[in-house]
Amino acid sequence: MQQETIKDYSQDGRTFKLRAILALVIVTLVLFILLGRVYFLQVVEYDRYAAISDRNRIQLQPVPPRRGLIYDRNGILLADNQPTFSVTLLREEISNIDETLEALTDLIEISDRDVERFRQRLQQRRRPYETVPLRFRLTEEEIAKISVNYHQLPGVQVEADLIRYYPFGASAVHALGYVGRINERDLETLDPVKYAGTNYVGKLGVERFYEPILHGEVGFRKVETNARGRVLRVLEQQDPTPGADIQLSLDLRLQQFTEKLLEGRRASVVALDPKTGGILALVSTPTYDPNLFVMGISHADYTELQEDLDIPLFNRAVRGGYKPGSTLKPIMGLAAIDSGTVRPDYTIWDPGYYQITPGGRRYRDWRRGGHGRVNLPTAIAQSVNTWYYDVGHRMGNEPMARYLRKFGFGQITALDTPEAITGVLPTAEWKRATLNEPWYPGDSVNMSIGQGFVVVTPLQLAIAANVLANRGQWQQPRLLKGVVETTEEGEVLTLPDIVESRPVPEDVVVTNPSFWDPIIKGMVDVVHGPTGTARRVGQGMQYQMASKTGTAQVVALPDDGRYRPDELSERNRDHALFIAFAPVDDPKIALAIVVENGGGGSSVAAPIARQVMDAWILGEYGDEEEELDDGES
The missing domain is CATH 3.90.1310.10 (Penicillin-binding protein 2a (Domain 2))
Incomplete structure (x- = not known):
């Protein structure tokens, strides 16, 4: 028989007491840890977590x-x-x-x-x-x-x-x-x-x-x-x-009127206010709807615009580079007499061609039999190439380039046309650096009639016409008329500091102010003279216009020097150009027109200029709708 073990109650009591004390210590320690953590979070780190909480709950939205x-x-x-x-x-x-x-x-x-x-x-x-x-x-x-x-x-x-x-x-x-x-x-x-x-x-x-x-x-x-x-x-x-x-400064009515005149053509018109330099119209056709781009143009619409052979996305007015042709002749004439190359009354006999050396290459005039005796005004009015061949050869490159720069070519002078290009104003240094060739006398002959290497934009041509209208005085060409500000007296226009961001060239100061007279007379005779190249445009005109026609070759002429448009594809025909300002005694508008592959400047570009000037000066908008086209019809 097994002997029963006597239970030690005192030992059990001690064990329980130790365990209770240990549990109390552990619980107390955990409690202090929790209290310390609470104190750390609520007191020590209060600012940090309050900020985090606020950032989750409170947001700063732009x-x-x-x-x-x-x-x-x-x-x-x-x-x-x-x-x-x-x-x-x-x-x-x-x-x-x-x-x-x-x-x-x-x-x-x-x-x-x-x-x-x-x-x-x-x-x-x-x-x-x-x-x-x-x-x-x-x-x-x-x-x-x-x-x-x-x-x-x-x-x-x-x-x-x-x-x-x-x-x-x-x-x-x-x-x-x-x-x-x-x-x-x-x-x-x-x-x-x-x-x-x-x-x-x-x-x-x-x-x-x-x-x-x-x-x-x-x-x-x-x-x-x-x-x-x-x-x-x-x-x-x-x-x-x-x-x-x-x-x-843009006039929407004139803008839309001009756009309709150019409808169906690849062309550009830039019109300026001679007194302020404000751009009255800046037209490049064809055009496109800008609303398509605001929220993202569709792939189909963008592809259609990109694949259009007439390139509607291309801004011809400020980015189109063209040979200026005879539109440069008034400036070349001024350069010739003001530089002292020839006298203002300098006259030549025009047989229909010019040769740098006897028996050398013949640089032909547009009239095969020539114009006979020619002076400066006649050379402008009838666009006599031979007179300019002669003085261009005499001047050489430097004077021609210098005077063209004075009129704004080879640089960007308009204030707010960020896409504008400088074009090309060729010099002997430019040719050496670009083509690694010297400047030849034949280059000067070509440059004198706006051919060769020189490239200009319609905007630059309009600016040059504006300087001619002001007889050398520059006005900053810009689209901005002013920023609208509301004052106690009502709304006023102010000019921001950005207007001064692009300096304007210095005025064209000539040796003798009378040198402007034969230039302006020749330009007036283009339209109003009996033998001017655009005399038909001047019929019935109620004001006097000064202008110059131009035709720029797209492809080289054949050996016999004859231009045969019927034998050329439409896109290889000559460009038609025209610059003008009116009225001559108090100019209110100066403009330039380029019609790509349009043919002659006198037959195509000049009639467009006449309608634009009639609209602006006389308010004659023809049969166009009186109400502005809002683009929805």
Whole structure:
């Protein structure tokens, strides 16, 4: 029989007591740790975690400014802002993009192209917590469908925005340019603070050049949000500063009238106000609708524009490079007499050709039998090449290039045409550097009649005509008339500092002011003289016009020197050019016209100039509609 063990109750009591003390110590230690952690979080780290909490609950959102409006010289709105609603996605709040896109596709119409462009934008560099647009121009029904399903669509928002709208469509697009969505390349140059919340930026023309003025300054608002990022209330707001409204010197009525005159042609017209240098019309045809680019042009539309053989996207007025032909002859004549190469009454006998050396190459005049006895005014009025061959050979390259530069060639002198090119003003140094060849006497002969290496733009020709109209006085060529500011006296126009960003060449000062007289007389006789090259245009004219016709070769003439347009394809025919200003005694308009492959300047370009001048000076717009075409018809 086993002996029972006597239980030691005192030992059990000691064991229990030790265990209780150990448990109390552990619990107390854990409690102190918890209290210390609470103290650390609530007291020591209070400011830090309070800030983190506020950042989750309170957000600082940028408020983009309203873009400034653009008006023509008569207050007609050329560039407006229209409200639109877009569905956007916030990547940081979406766990599965594909599922969200699929859910949205079930609610509203979203094309494959919309999804493709959305994914492209999503891959572009962007700011944190910046929404990415998926589809624009939502209808009220589509907005309602998305709104009632917000609880199932985290990260999806409907945002209101102001987008650029050009009410007159393609009219003046090459002057205004357009705005477009900010892309990856724009983000590399734009100030991220100044453009926070902004989706659009000026891409071309006036919209691009005056971007700092039109954009305005971004505001902000401090908002309280819930866990899903929905705005509950606005705590604080600083309103944005809207962009400034600007008024252009452009006259929309004259612009549209000129565009219709050039319809169906590849051509350009630039008209200036001689007294101010303001650009009254800047036309390049064909044109395109800038509204297609504002929110992103479709692939089909862009391909159609790119593949058009007439290149509507090309701004011929400021980027088209052409041989100026005889339009340079008034300036070449002034260079000849002011440089002392020949006297103002210098006369030659024109047999119909010129030879640098006896028995050498014959540089032919356009009239095969010649013009007989020719002086400077006659050489301009009848466009006698032989007179210019002679004085061009005598002058050589340097005086011709120097005087052409005084009239604005070979440089950019207009203020706000950011796409403008300099053209080519050839010099002996330029030829050596470009072609590694010396300057030959034959180069001077060709340059004297606007052929050879010289290349100009229609804008440069118009500027030269403007300087001629002012007898050497320069006025800064620009599209801007002023920035619209509201004062107690009403709205006034001011000029921003940017106007001084491009210096204007010095006035053309000649040795004797009377040297202008034979130049202007010859230009007047072009239209009003009995033997002027454009005398038919002057019939019945109620004012006096000074002008110069020009014809620029596209392909070389055959050996017999005869131009046979019927044997050439349309795109190989000569360009027609014309420069003019009127009225002569008090110029109100100076212009230049280039009609690609149009033929003769006197037969094609001069009649267009007559109609443009009649419209501006006399208000005769012919049978054109009185109401401006808003681009919707």
